[in-house]
Amino acid sequence: MSKEQLVNYLNETVKPDEGIIPAYLLGDKAVYELEHEKVFLKTWVFLGHESEIPNPGDFMTRELAGYSIIISRESMGEINAFYNMCTHRGMKLCRADKGNKTLFTCPYHGFNFKNTGELVGVPLQKDIYGERLDRTKMGLHKVKLESYKGLLFGNWDENAEPLEEFLGDFKWYLDIVVGRAEMEVIGAPQRFIVKSNWKVGSDNFVGDSYHTMVTHGSIAKLGMVPNATYSKRGFQIHTENGHGLNLGTPNPDFAFPEELKDEYKSNLSEEQYEVLSNLKNMIGNAFPNMSFLISHTKIKGELISNTSIRMWRPLSHNKMEVIAWLLVEKNASQEWKNRSRDSFILTFSPSGIFEQDDTEVFTDITEAAQGPMPFQKNLTYNYTMGLHRKPVDFIGPGVAYDDKFTEASQRNFYQYWLELMTK
Ligand SMILES: [Fe+2]
Incomplete structure (x- = not known):
């Protein structure tokens, strides 16, 4: 297939607005090469x-x-x-x-x-x-x-347009992740290689809370989260340029250092602070491949949040390097920083429970999408969840839905991806 034929084929077969995403997008070398030129050499x-x-x-x-x-x-x-x-x-x-x-x-x-x-x-x-x-x-x-x-x-x-324009309304949410206080990394980023197409990672973080109760079902059994459907409550939000997130609320306990409340208030708007103070978790992706996560775990009886940024760095059509940075509030106590690091390592990191669950899935999805068969059989994935639903009012910008079990964010991700690929 020539480059022009591939672009036409993408236009014919990728239909995010109908919830139809073909499997070959995750396993084809020519798609990967075109992505390098049209997405990664053109975007922030x-x-x-x-x-x-x-x-x-x-x-x-x-x-x-x-x-x-x-x-x-x-x-x-x-x-x-x-x-x-x-x-x-x-x-x-x-x-x-x-x-x-x-x-x-x-x-x-x-x-x-x-x-x-x-x-x-x-x-x-x-x-x-x-x-x-x-x-x-x-x-x-x-x-x-x-x-x-x-x-x-x-x-x-x-x-390219300036970075702030590209991030647009998504900045409102990034402020809560990395702008709520003076933040710093702990150590060098973790790096590991996964035999997965990079888009599986972005797709998972941009809006897939639905998998949590199954893929990560063992953490509910361990009592680390209240029940198997805890991942449904909250909001799913997306903004222009393919960015999106899932916001878990409410949270009865404040999972951030209490003594930093004034710093948070001075860095965030009232509405952003309200989101932070009710935050159970926050997981999202800035297009194309920067994901972030605020999660929390009980360590020694106390609820401790951890904030991480990760990049799904493409290495080939079926391989990526995950680079993950743990961020902490610079003005938090050393003891809190240590516990936040423990909380991160226990959940996300090559030794973390969530990470190991996810990468098993990412690898199998990529393997099944490779070679000519997915083309020949027109294999597609179903992204129709929530197509019937209407957005709700939310205190932050973007298009919001009032629980996290929808695939609007994934459709928005692939819509922008398709726009760049076929430009
Ligand atoms: Fe997961």
């Missing part, structure tokens, strides 16, 4: 959190749509991103995950670049180039980087 992709590089000279290397970049904090505190490629002969300039450096030296010929991107040193320059080499024209290629409340995003498209 999540990279990490500013608190990972708190000091001048701190840097980390990350991948933006499969290309290595260096994200660096310069002496004045500003954060910049550069393509991790020496402008002399294309060698990867920095091969470390993170560190502190103001100068990067290319391992191939020793060209020296400042963390502002400037080429400042060329071995034996005068001797071998005479006056001909203009260092000012050989700075590192700058990558478009913007941040929202500490979340860093990159974009390869020079003409």
Whole structure:
């Protein structure tokens, strides 16, 4: 199938508004390649959190749509991103995950670049180039980087709309996740590889609370959650550009550090604070592949929340790397931070109960979607849940439904995905 034929085929077969999503979207190589070009090279992709590089000279290397970049904090505190490629002969300039450096030296010929991107040193320059080499024209290629409340995003498209416009109304909810207080990461992110198409992760986090009572049924049996249908109560909300979330309410107990209530109130609007103070859990996805989660668990008899951000980084049509950051309130006590970390590790993380349940499912779904058979048999998934329902009024922006068992968020995700893929 040519690229044009694939685009036409997508237009004919992907029908989010009718709740019809074909299986080949999760297992086909050509779809994956087109996604790289039409989605990941065109949209804002999540990279990490500013608190990972708190000091001048701190840097980390990350991948933006499969290309290595260096994200660096310069002496004045500003954060910049550069393509991790020496402008002399294309060698990867920095091969470390993170560190502190103001100068990067290319391992191939020793060209020296400042963390502002400037080429400042060329071995034996005068001797071998005479006056001909203009260092000012050989700075590192700058990558478009913007941040929202500490979340860093990159974009390869020079003409992309500003990050805040792309996030739009979804910012209201992200504020509760990462803007409610000064937040910081605990340690380096966890990284693990799952044999799954990346969209299964985004789909699961953008709106699938329905699976909780079955896939995660064992946690109800263990008494960690009140009953098997606890996952239904709350709201499902989606906004423009494919973003969406599920909000679990109400919660009789406040699962955040009590002493930070004033900080929360000063960072959030009254309506946002009301959501936070009733929050049981919050799980969502900023298109395409940055998911977040506020969950809580009883640790030593006390309800403790944990907040995490994760990225479903595509590696191929059937493989992804999950990168997960645990965030805590910077001004919480060390003891609370430790318990929040325990709560996260017990539930989500390679050793967590939820994570292990989910990744089993993600892997099997991807396996069943591969090869020519899903095309030949026109295999489709059913995304019709809640198509008959009308949205309700909610104190936050977006289109909201008054319990979480609907697939409106998933339909919204695939609608925007289709729009980009067929543009
Ligand atoms: Fe799950």
